[in-house]
Structures are given as C-alpha cells and as structure tokens.
Amino acid sequence: MSTVTAPPRAARHSASSARPGSTARPWTGTGALVRLFLRRDRVRIVGWVLAIGSTVAATVPALEATFPDAASRQARAAILANPSAVMMTGPGFGLENYTFGAMVANELSLALFVAVAIMSILLVVRNTRAEEESGRTEILRALPVGQFAPAAAALLHVALANLALALAVVAGLVGTGMETASSLAMGLATALTGLVFGAVAAVTTQVTARARSASGMAVAVLAVTFVVRGIGDVLDPLGSWLSWLSPIAWAQQTRLFVDLRWWPLVLSAALAVVLLLVAVSLAQRRDLGAGLRQERLGSSVAASALLSVPGLARRLLRGSFFGWAISLFVMGVAFGSLATSLQDMVEEVPEVGQWIGAGRGDLTTAFGAAMLAFLALGVGGFAVGAVLRLRTEEETGRVEAMLTTGASRLGWAGAWFGVVAVQAVLLLLLAGLGLGLGVGAAAGESGIIGRITVAALAYTPAVLVLAGFALALLGWLPRAASLAWAVVAWAVFVGWIGALLDLPGVLAGLSPVHHTPAVPAESASAAPLLVMSLIALVTVVAGLVGFRRRDVGA
Amino acid sequence: MGTFAIEAHQLVKTFGAARALDGFDLTVETGQIAGFLGPNGSGKSTTIRVLLGMLRADSGTADVLGLDSWRDAVDLHRRLAYVAGDVSLWPNLTGGEIIDLLTRIHRGPRGSARRAQLLERFDLDPAKKARTYSKGNRQKVALVAALCSDVELYLFDEPTSGLDPLMEAVFTDEVRRLREQGRTVLLSSHILAEVEKLCDTVTIIRGGRAVESGTLAQLRHLTRSAVTATTTADPAVLRAAPGVHDLTRDNHYLRFDVDDSQISAVLGLLAQVGVQNLTISPPSLEELFLRHYGDDVGPAADLGKAERVR
Ligand SMILES: Nc1ncnc2c1ncn2[C@@H]1O[C@H](COP(=O)(O)OP(=O)(O)OP(=O)(O)O)[C@@H](O)[C@H]1O
Ligand SMILES: [Mg+2]
Numbered sequence: 001m002s003t004v005t006a007p008p009r010a011a012r013h014s015a016s017s018a019r020p021g022s023t024a025r026p027w028t029g030t031g032a033l034v035r036l037f038l039r040r041d042r043v044r045i046v047g048w049v050l051a052i053g054s055t056v057a058a059t060v061p062a063l064e065a066t067f068p069d070a071a072s073r074q075a076r077a078a079i080l081a082n083p084s085a086v087m088m089t090g091p092g093f094g095l096e097n098y099t100f101g102a103m104v105a106n107e108l109s110l111a112l113f114v115a116v117a118i119m120s121i122l123l124v125v126r127n128t129r130a131e132e133e134s135g136r137t138e139i140l141r142a143l144p145v146g147q148f149a150p151a152a153a154a155l156l157h158v159a160l161a162n163l164a165l166a167l168a169v170v171a172g173l174v175g176t177g178m179e180t181a182s183s184l185a186m187g188l189a190t191a192l193t194g195l196v197f198g199a200v201a202a203v204t205t206q207v208t209a210r211a212r213s214a215s216g217m218a219v220a221v222l223a224v225t226f227v228v229r230g231i232g233d234v235l236d237p238l239g240s241w242l243s244w245l246s247p248i249a250w251a252q253q254t255r256l257f258v259d260l261r262w263w264p265l266v267l268s269a270a271l272a273v274v275l276l277l278v279a280v281s282l283a284q285r286r287d288l289g290a291g292l293r294q295e296r297l298g299s300s301v302a303a304s305a306l307l308s309v310p311g312l313a314r315r316l317l318r319g320s321f322f323g324w325a326i327s328l329f330v331m332g333v334a335f336g337s338l339a340t341s342l343q344d345m346v347e348e349v350p351e352v353g354q355w356i357g358a359g360r361g362d363l364t365t366a367f368g369a370a371m372l373a374f375l376a377l378g379v380g381g382f383a384v385g386a387v388l389r390l391r392t393e394e395e396t397g398r399v400e401a402m403l404t405t406g407a408s409r410l411g412w413a414g415a416w417f418g419v420v421a422v423q424a425v426l427l428l429l430l431a432g433l434g435l436g437l438g439v440g441a442a443a444g445e446s447g448i449i450g451r452i453t454v455a456a457l458a459y460t461p462a463v464l465v466l467a468g469f470a471l472a473l474l475g476w477l478p479r480a481a482s483l484a485w486a487v488v489a490w491a492v493f494v495g496w497i498g499a500l501l502d503l504p505g506v507l508a509g510l511s512p513v514h515h516t517p518a519v520p521a522e523s524a525s526a527a528p529l530l531v532m533s534l535i536a537l538v539t540v541v542a543g544l545v546g547f548r549r550r551d552v553g554a
Numbered sequence: 555m556g557t558f559a560i561e562a563h564q565l566v567k568t569f570g571a572a573r574a575l576d577g578f579d580l581t582v583e584t585g586q587i588a589g590f591l592g593p594n595g596s597g598k599s600t601t602i603r604v605l606l607g608m609l610r611a612d613s614g615t616a617d618v619l620g621l622d623s624w625r626d627a628v629d630l631h632r633r634l635a636y637v638a639g640d641v642s643l644w645p646n647l648t649g650g651e652i653i654d655l656l657t658r659i660h661r662g663p664r665g666s667a668r669r670a671q672l673l674e675r676f677d678l679d680p681a682k683k684a685r686t687y688s689k690g691n692r693q694k695v696a697l698v699a700a701l702c703s704d705v706e707l708y709l710f711d712e713p714t715s716g717l718d719p720l721m722e723a724v725f726t727d728e729v730r731r732l733r734e735q736g737r738t739v740l741l742s743s744h745i746l747a748e749v750e751k752l753c754d755t756v757t758i759i760r761g762g763r764a765v766e767s768g769t770l771a772q773l774r775h776l777t778r779s780a781v782t783a784t785t786t787a788d789p790a791v792l793r794a795a796p797g798v799h800d801l802t803r804d805n806h807y808l809r810f811d812v813d814d815s816q817i818s819a820v821l822g823l824l825a826q827v828g829v830q831n832l833t834i835s836p837p838s839l840e841e842l843f844l845r846h847y848g849d850d851v852g853p854a855a856d857l858g859k860a861e862r863v864r
Pocket of ligand 2: 598599639711
C-alpha cells in the first residue's frame with residue numbers, strides 16, 4: 001500500500017530539490033551538515049577544549065608556585081634569551097619586568113597556537129577529504145545539498161570548534177585573575193590561528209586526493225611557519241622581518257599582557273579569508289573525489305621487493321617516512337644553526353648556562369641535547385602513526401586479504417612493527433645528523449656532528465615504548481588504539497611546557513622521552529635505557545599476543 | 555559420498571548481545587560447488603570469516619580441508635583463495651601489483667600465462683592505480699587474484715556484486731572450469747540465477763541458522779508447482795483434492811498451487827473436469843527463497859523444516 005503512494009511523494013521531493021542542488025544555491029544544506037559534523041566530532045572537540053582549557057587554567061597557579069618572587073621571574077627571563085628557548089617560545093616581550101602575564105604570553109602561547117593549528121588541520125581534513133575519499137560525501141551530495149555545502153560546513157564546524165577553544169582559553173585566563181583585555185586577545189589570537197591553519201588544510205585538501213597527504217602537507221606548512229618564526233625571533237628577540245612572514249608570529253606580536261596591540265590579528269583574519277577563497281576556486285576546478293593532479297599509470301607487475309609483508313609495509317609507509325625524513329633533517333639543520341648565537345648569549349647572560357645545565361659540559365653540546373629531545377618526539381609521532389596504520393589496514397579489510405595469502409598474524413603485525421622500528425632508527429639518525437651538521441657549522445667544530453648523530457640513537461628505546469604501546473592497544477583494545485596519540489601528546493607537553501609548570505615527577509615520568517638521558521650533554525646511563533627497552537619489548541609481545549587471539553576486524 | 559572440504563557444526567558467534575551465528579551447520583563435499591544464500595545480515599559473511607579463522611567461534615567446530623580453521627589458519631590459507639564481500643584494495647598500488655601480492659605464495663612467475671589470460675578475459679587494465687578503478691573493476695582485481703591461485707578451495711563472498719552481465723558470464727565460466735578440475739567452491743550470493751546455474755548444493759541461512767540445505771533438485775521437491783487453467787466446470791472437486799492449495803477462480807480462469815508429489819493425481823482430476831488450456835510452472839528458485847527470506851516463515855514452516863533438511 002505504501003508502495004503505491006511512495007512514487008508521487010518521491011517525485012515531488014526530487015522536483016523541489018532539483019534546483020537547490022544545482023549551482024543556483026550551492027550552499028543549501030550547510031546548516032544540517034554542520035550539525036552532523038558536530039555530532040560526529042563532539043567527543044573530539046570536547047577533548048581538545050578540555051585539554052587546552054585546563055592547561056591554560058593550570059598554568060597561572062603553577063607559575064605562581066614556581067616563581068614566587070620577582071627575582072626568580074627575572075632569572076627565568078634571562079634564560080629565555082637562549083636560542084633553543086626562543087625557538088620553543090617566541091619573541092621576548094616584557095623581559096625587563098617579567099610578570100606572570102608576560103610569562104604566559106611568552107612561554108605558553110606558542111604551544112597553544114601549535115595545538116590549535118593541529119586540531120584545526122585534523123578536523124578540516126577529517127570532514128572534507130577523508131569523507132570524500134571514503135565516498136560518503138557523494139552520498140551527502142546526492143541529497144539536496146549544495147556543491148559548496150560540505151566544504152563550507154567543514155569550515156564553519158572548525159570555526160565553531162576554535163570558538164569553543166578560544167572561550168576556554170579566555171575563561172582559563174580571566175578565571176585565574178589575568179587582565180581581561182589581553183585574555184580576550186589571547187583567545188581571539190588562538191581562534192584566528194586555528195582558522196588560518198584550518199584554511200591551509202582546506203587548500204591542501206583540494207590539491208591532493210588523499211586525506212593522509214592533505215594533512216601531511218598542512219602539517220608541513222605548520223612546521224615551516226614554526227621554524228621561520230623561530231629563526232626570525234632568534235635574529236631579533238622582539239621579532240625580525242623574518243618572523244613577520246609566519247602567521248604564528250602575528251598572534252604572538254600582539255604583545256599580550258605587556259603592551260597589547262590588536263592589529264596583527266587583522267593579518268591572521270585576512271590570510272584565513274584569502275586561503276578560503278583560494279580553496280573555493282581550486283574546488284571549482286576539480287571533480288568530486290579527484291585532486292588537482294591526474295593519477296598516473298603505474299607498473300602492471302609487482303617488483304619482487306613488494307611481495308612480502310615487510311615489502312608491503314615499506315611501500316605503504318613510504319610517503320610518511322620520506323615526509324618525516326625531510327622534515328626532521330631540515331628542522332635539525334635549522335635548529336642546529338641557531339647555536340651561533342649561543343656564545344654571545346653566555347657572555348651577556350650567565351644564567352643561560354645554568355638553565356641548560358652548566359655542569360653537564362660544554363654549552364653547545366647542551367644546546368644540541370635540548371634540541372635532540374624535541375626532534376625525537378617527532379620520530380615518536382612517526383612511529384605511533386605508522387603502527388596505527390595497521391588499524392586502518394584492518395578496518396578496510398585489507399588485513400584479511402593479506403592474511404589469506406599465507407601471512408600469519410604474528411608475521412603480519414611483527415614484520416610491520418619491525419619495519420617501523422628500523423625506519424624510526426633511521427629517522428633518529430637523520431634528525432641527529434641534521435642537527436649535528438647545523439650545530440657543527442654554526443659552532444665551527446666538526447667533531448660534534450658525529451657525537452650528536454650517535455647520541456640520537458639513545459632515543460630508540462623511548463620511541464619504541466611509544467610505538468609498542470600503540471601495538472599493545474591494537475592487540476587488546478583495537479577500537480581505542482588511537483589513544484596511543486594521547487601518550488605522544490603528553491610527551492610533547494612534558495617536553496615543552498612541563499619544565500615551566502614544574503610538573504610532579506610521576507606525571508612527567510609518563511613520558512618515555514623524559515627518562516632518556518640528555519645526550520650528548522649527559523653521559524648515556526644504561527639503566528633507564530635498559531628499563532625502557534624492556535618495557536618496549538613487553539608491550540610489543542603483549543600486542544602481538546593480543547592480535548593473535550582476537551577477532552580480525554573487531 | 556566423497557570427503558568433506560568444509561564441515562562446520564553448531565557454530566555460534568556473538569557480537570555483544572547479537573547472535574550472528576546461532577548453531578549453524580554447513581557441510582560441503584570436496585569437488586562440489588556450494589551455494590550459500592540468505593537475507594542481508596543473516597550471517598553469510600560471518601560464517602565465511604569463521605571458516606577463514608579471522609573470527610573465533612564462541613562454540614562449535616569448523617574444519618576446513620581437514621584443518622581446524624582457527625588453529626591451523628596459516629596452513630589453511632595456503633590451500634584456499636578468498637574474495638571478500640567488500641573488496642578494499644590499497645589505493646596507491648596498481649591492480650597488477652595487488653594481484654601479484656595476493657597470489658604471492660600460490661604462483662611462481664609473475665608473468666604467468668594464466669594471469670595474462672584472466673586479465674584479458676576480465677578486460678582489466680593492471681597498470682591503473684586501485685584508487686581509480688570502478689567498483690566492478692576493483693571486484694575484478696580480487697577475482698583475478700583468486701582465480702589465478704591454484705588451490706583446493708575457493709571462498710567467494712558475493713563475488714559478482716558490481717560486475718556487468720558480460721563479466722558475470724566470464725565468472726560463471728571460470729567457476730565451471732574450477733569444477734571440472736575438481737576444486738571445491740563456496741559461493742555466497744544474492745543472485746539466484748547465478749546460484750541456479752552454478753551450484754550443486756545450496757544452503758540457506760536465516761538469523762544465523764541453516765533453514766534449508768540440499769541439492770537443488772531436493773529443494774525443488776519440497777515445493778509446489780503453480781497451475782493455471784481455463785475451465786467452465788465447477789472446481790469444487792479440485793478444491794477438496796489433497797495437495798491443492800490457494801485455489802482461486804476468476805470467471806473461468808483458475809489458479810492454484812499443487813504439491814509436486816500430487817501432480818499426477820491432480821492432472822487426472824483436471825482431465826475429468828475438462829479444461830480448455832493448462833499451464834504448470836515448476837517452482838522457481840526465487841519462490842523457494844522468498845518463502846525463506848520473507849517474514850511469513852511461521853511456526854508451520856519451521857515445523858516442516860525438520861523433514862525438509864536432508
Ligand atoms: N564486527 C561485528 N560487530 C557487530 N556485529 C556484527 C559484526 N559483524 C557482523 N555483525 C552482525 O552479524 C550479523 C551477520 O552479519 P553478516 O555480515 O554475516 O551478514 P551477511 O549474511 O553477510 O549479510 P549481507 O547479505 O548483507 O552481506 C549482522 O546482524 C551483523 O550486524
Ligand atoms: Mg555479507
């Protein structure tokens with residue numbers, strides 16, 4: 001009976017929706033899509049907002065406890081002139097009278113901006129290119145949804161997420177008694193920086209047909225802007241012309257809590273708009289599902305190197321491996337080259353030496369050690385991402401295809417992990433080499449190149465603990481495997497602002513990188529490395545056992 | 555009676571509260587082509603994945619090629635080929651690379667004649683990246699890889715979904731060829747014509763249980779033929795006859811179903827009554843399935859099941 005009435009109803013429906021779907025109303029359905037995306041991402045967004053908001057709110061009281069008087073704050077200000085500190089903080093406004101506000105602005109804001117940029121990139125790619133790649137956009141577009149609606153909705157969605165985050169930042173600052181105007185400015189700067197990188201991702205998702213490369217490209221842009229402003233700030237402590245080339249610097253140049261000015265944020269807003277227009281114009285030039293580049297033909301026969309599990313793993317991880325290899329090497333050289341400014345600094349400000357550990361030996365080496373720890377975190381990120389690719393392989397059903405070709409479960413997961421481990425070691429060496437070359441050239445001593453390169457290997461156990469934890473989750477809690485990222489995020493947090501907040505040892509100790517001796521400045525004591533190697537081994541074995549006994553595709 | 559390539563008994567598989575398999579039995583003789591039918595979500599793919607050792611059954615046994623499907627999965631996989639219901643390929647490998655990867659242990663030389671022949675028959679360009687294949691072409695990559703493999707058992711989960719009729723015919727042809735070579739095939743499908751053409755035996759699963767199983771001929775016997783006739787006489791005698799069901803009369807136009815076992819008796823009655831014309835259509839497989847797929851499989855049908863299952 002219902003089948004009799006259905007056709008006329010369907011016909012009427014499609015007749016009324018035919019026009020909005022065409023170019024006349026390309027934005028139709030945007031609101032509904034925003035609601036869909038918010039529903040899909042609510043846990044993620046709340047997680048980001050809570051993590052960042054609580055970090056901000058916790059910072060001010062922590063600073064008050066760690067730096068109770070003006071003298072201690074001035075001592076802290078002095079060490080900020082050191083290039084490795086400038087790299088990880090920003091232009092040093094108000095160092096002569098170092099208030100809590102100036103501290104928050106100088107030492108917390110960069111981490112905040114990078115975090116919000118990463119959040120925005122991930123959200124945009126997830127709701128645009130990843131959806132398109134999976135074919136779900138096609139389903140949506142077949143509904144009465146305009147041509148631009150999915151992209152517009154993704155951007156509105158990320159704007160809302162940034163707004164929520166900005167509110168959390170403002171609340172965290174004002175709630176702990178910080179000055180209102182600058183708190184608002186910091187919130188706005190956070191949101192606009194997020195939007196800029198969301199817009200960058202909107203452009204990269206047009207350029208490439210793969211979600212993974214789209215986020216890779218956007219994160220690479222973030223890394224470049226990070227390094228550019230770092231070098232710029234080292235050249236001139238209040239920001240040189242080079243800093244001004246980076247959108248991250250604009251947010252920092254608002255001189256929060258020192259001498260507030262709003263106008264640099266206009267630059268951020270303008271760039272976000274320009275990038276969005278670029279994204280829209282690129283979007284009109286391509287078909288749904290396609291990138292700007294046409295897919296080339298490949299080989300019709302497989303090379304022998306591909307015909308094994310390690311071969312396949314190498315092939316599938318190739319893009320990510322080379323991307324990280326280039327980035328880590330270039331960053332290493334860039335960081336390392338900052339060592340030039342070290343010597344003058346020490347002469348002017350003796351506290352610098354104290355901060356990076358004067359007792360541990362020569363200053364250049366100490367600087368190298370501090371930068372090496374940062375690069376090692378990047379390798380940890382690569383390793384976790386590479387292990388979690390196993391989950392993608394499983395969710396798409398490709399693991400089953402490989403297992404039915406005679407690979408055992410142990411062979412599959414074990415060989416994959418082996419490839420990741422080897423590539424992680426190579427990346428560590430490469431990052432160490434880059435850093436060594438940079439430091440060696442800047443400090444004019446070639447001996448340090450080899451020392452830093454070898455020292456990088458000390459981070460192998462820490463990286464393997466991160467990767468092993470991801471594998472253990474994959475074996476036992478496959479649906480929660482992406483929690484492994486939380487540990488990486490924690491390690492970054494501890495390495496970056498943990499010292500500033502004077503985190504309790506137990507909490508800081510959750511980061512494996514924290515336990516690695518600061519080589520080459522410290523001697524590589526074997527005990528922590530052995531313990532971490534053992535932990536890595538246990539997690540890997542646990543992961544393999546778990547993967548062997550559970551359902552595939554669960 | 556030969557040996558069994560697949561012997562599954564009382565399989566139970568639950569996902570949380572849902573019972574995907576609920577005491578399911580399946581046997582396939584070596585050298586046979588077995589059809590595997592059932593409505594959406596009835597447990598076909600789950601069964602195949604248990605047989606492959608991808609899923610671990612909560613209880614019951616699954617022996618495939620004489621091996622335990624969970625414990626001996628790796629040895630088992632060397633002797634079978636599988637095409638998943640939902641083919642997903644590595645987007646940035648080419649079709650040719652994927653075929654070589656999936657057949658890496660079954661075949662020595664990559665440029666084998668059989669591979670080339672299958673690529674040609676399925677009209678597939680192996681140099682294209684998997685990302686750029688259409689749905690049907692992705693399916694063909696998986697099929698070529700499986701058919702290239704020289705193994706004892708082939709498991710196909712809805713192998714022809716997405717194939718055009720021409721390619722479907724090629725597939726049918728290839729499966730017949732496997733039968734000639736004495737290979738065993740288990741084929742799940744929603745395309746009844748395909749099952750009818752290819753399969754020696756059929757198992758119907760519903761709600762995780764086997765509701766029918768046997769050769770097509772056996773299944774047909776359990777059904778009724780449809781009779782239409784034109785007659786001026788009173789059909790009362792027919793209505794009362796054993797084995798006649800659902801008799802309707804519209805003017806002189808008479809329709810009813812008759813149990814196949816009663817056909818000759820009913821024909822006699824029809825001759826007595828006198829008819830102007832007569833058609834008897836054998837039960838189509840479709841009718842058989844619809845009876846098992848639809849909601850109207852009431853308790854009566856379930857009661858009858860015990861005798862119907864071989
Ligand atoms: N991983 C899983 N988690 C939860 N439930 C599952 C899972 N896999 C299958 N199921 C459930 O088990 C039941 C059987 O699913 P299965 O995929 O075997 O059906 P099917 O017969 O292959 O259906 P179709 O004809 O649509 O392919 C369904 O109800 C399905 O929802
Ligand atoms: Mg299925």
